[in-house]
Amino acid sequence: QVQLVESGGGLVQAGGSLRLSCAASGRTFSSRAMGWFRQAPGKEREFVVALNWSGSNTVYAESVKGRFTISRDNAKNTVYLQMNSLKPEDTAVYYCAVAKYDRVWFGNVNEFDYWGQGTQVTVSS
Numbered sequence: 001q002v003q004l005v006e007s008g009g010g011l012v013q014a015g016g017s018l019r020l021s022c023a024a025s026g027r028t029f030s031s032r033a034m035g036w037f038r039q040a041p042g043k044e045r046e047f048v049v050a051l052n053w054s055g056s057n058t059v060y061a062e063s064v065k066g067r068f069t070i071s072r073d074n075a076k077n078t079v080y081l082q083m084n085s086l087k088p089e090d091t092a093v094y095y096c097a098v099a100k101y102d103r104v105w106f107g108n109v110n111e112f113d114y115w116g117q118g119t120q121v122t123v124s125s
Contacts, residue, residue: 097115
């Protein structure tokens with residue numbers, strides 16, 4: 001059974017940093033992109049970033065460019081999200097996900113087929 005388990009969420013002040021981790025178990029996602037989405041209360045799930053298997057192709061949402069960095073350790077089947085210069089509008093539940101292919105074209109939820117349970121990130125002003 002495939003499981004994606006996120007960790008690292010919490011409460012941080014504006015301008016602060018957090019590092020999220022997502023460990024996959026049950027299978028190895030070779031040649032699959034992995035990424036992060038977020039969902040704020042009352043809003044739709046929003047694409048944040050995705051990274052392909054080799055790390056050569058990254059797609060970022062405009063709202064997080066220059067502040068968030070995705071990385072992955074394929075040996076550990078883990079993907080990370082380093083979030084710097086956090087803003088109150090970054091407050092959301094953050095979900096990691098595994099893409100159906102080794103790249104993401106549109107950041108659409110339909111491009112992903114495995115999801116974690118989410119971790120809360122709250123940024124206070």
